[in-house]
Amino acid sequence: MNAILPAHVPSAPTKVPVRVLMVDDSAVTRSVIGGILNDATDIELVCRAGSPDEAFAFLARERVDIILLDHEMPGRNGLDALPHMLDAAHDGHVIMLSSHCQRGSKTAVAALSIGASDALAKPASGHSGREFAAQLLCRIRRLASARAPRDAEGGPMVLRPFPVGFRLECVGIGASTGGIHALAELLSAGLAKPDAPILITQHLPAAFIPHYAKQVARMCDLPVSVAREGEALRPGHIYIAPGEASLSCIRDGGKVRVRLIAERDVFSSALPSVNPMFAGMADCYGGGALGIILTGIGRDGTAGSKALVKAGGAVIAQDEASSTVWGMPGSAARAGLVSACLAPADMPRYLQEQSGVGA
Template identity: 50%
Template sequence: MRADKVAIGPVHGEASALRVLIVDDSVVARTVLERILTAHEGFLVAHKTNNAQQALDFLARKPVDLILLDVEMPGQSGIVALPKILEAGNGAKVIILSGNCQEGSAVAVEALALGASDILSKPDRGSFGDQFARALLGRMERIFGAERDDDSSAAIHLRQPSGERAIACIGVGASTGGIHALGQLFAGMTVPMGVPILVTQHLPPSFIPYFATQLARMTSLPVKVAEQSEILMADQIYVAPGEANLGCRRTWNGQIAVALSSDRTPLSSLPAVDPMFMAIARCYGSGAVGVVLTGMGRDGTSGAGHIVDGGGIVIAQDEASSVVWGMPGSVARAGLATALLPPEKIMPFATQRCAILA
């Protein structure tokens, strides 16, 4: 049974448990991690090893659902080995654990860009405790046990696009697994779109400088953290700051400028996708395109409704390629998506529509 089909929670029998591979050069860390996991009936420690090569050897023989991967190890580091481990894992999720990989660091963002599902700072060897155990289980809950909507079994109907204008602006929203998905999204953009691209990725403020730098490596387009009142330019990527929602407004002379806001609802992240989608719907009307990538929760669904009501289109990442099909799944079940696609096919789809309507 694959990991993305298993919800965290008490289960009975090894056949239903999530199979976990622990890769850490510290015997203390391996022992503590195994103790945390075996105390929960939803997990089975399939194997423990202290280096990346042995992990690859095991993955060549046995499947797992989750890999807990240390960064600092003898021989090959976890970051260097990560691409091969993801390939050998054949769909297994990877959580990076490291005492020197702070959650807002460049190394952490690089790990997420390479395809890690999440990262968690590992305490000193003598400092493992209940707080770390709760944090680790919380990360697993985020990936494997994302809440299911009451209408999760509802049939999904794709919406036929309306409106007759060319694309004028693209807004992209993402959360868990989104940094890697963004890399795939921009890798699939073989020609410039000729429009501004706004990106809201759920991240704390400390991540944002490294995230923008990493994003710039994924595309030939210029990337910057959005600043209040700057005029939106074509073929420029604007990243939402960690402490504000990224929106836009029309100026007195008809140009469209960045409008940042720190307003939040009790259930929303900051930055959030909904305000961004609402803003581009208001400013660009039927020329607005919303893209919803992997992430937990429903952020983006309300804003997607505004885009559709204004004549624009919304494209959501498909379930098979998502780390967590929460945000895109919510949009799809609401009947707001024109297409469900893997990230690398989204920009070509949008380009095709732009060419038709231009």
């Protein structure tokens, strides 16, 4: 799932305890969550705030790694407080923790689009508290692990020259944690203009995809749809990978059609995965394919970028400073596969300067 972080992926405890701030108006919830976190030796609950204002006061003097933010609170709800919470927390991650964040809910997708790194529903009456505790701890640890510096991977980064005479025929955008917010910045900056199909793979469960598609449609003026097997790709149309399959493409005579792949990607184990999307674009469009890798945990997109570059296409990636997690873009960049590392809002201008894309 990744953007909604997978509950089944374990993560080794970090050496320095993860500093967590909880924001919830319910004393009962603060007590329950506090009990879960206090049993974890690698996590430190540094503040139990009963309101956003109390949390802001704490953040003005203390640093935190993770914020657990409730949505429905008196005075100011979580979605309203979220952008300000991100500003106050600097590089801290926010997990929206609310009964309104059931799988596929509008609140969860809205939180992710604003900048939350994850969203998790509080357990309903009769549901397993043990399962919820395991999910919560796993998601905190995974985000903390992604934040940790990777000294072994910190070698010099070499950018590839952008292909000379590049003519855009297809755009593929891959993202995971923090990707919805990054995509909004990218599309609003003018990427959604080229006369070419745009394929998007965002790591999300299937239940979230319908709301996500509506969210993307609000980001731009192009038609948006969840990709269907066998449909012909049309210029100026955005196709979104369904949560239960990877989005790729295949050439059929004079047309390029959607190909959905139900198996998990062999390189990343992700589903949906960016790798099959990029690989299909390389086969169908060759030197006219453009891959864009946005923020996300893991390495998905690197293997597909190799195929794009080998076919003569181009790859650009989000820079570390603007990424929620510089996993996916960083992996491709360190592999020497990208021509530029940029904030999403700067990508359309770069592409226009290089090849006239979006002009």
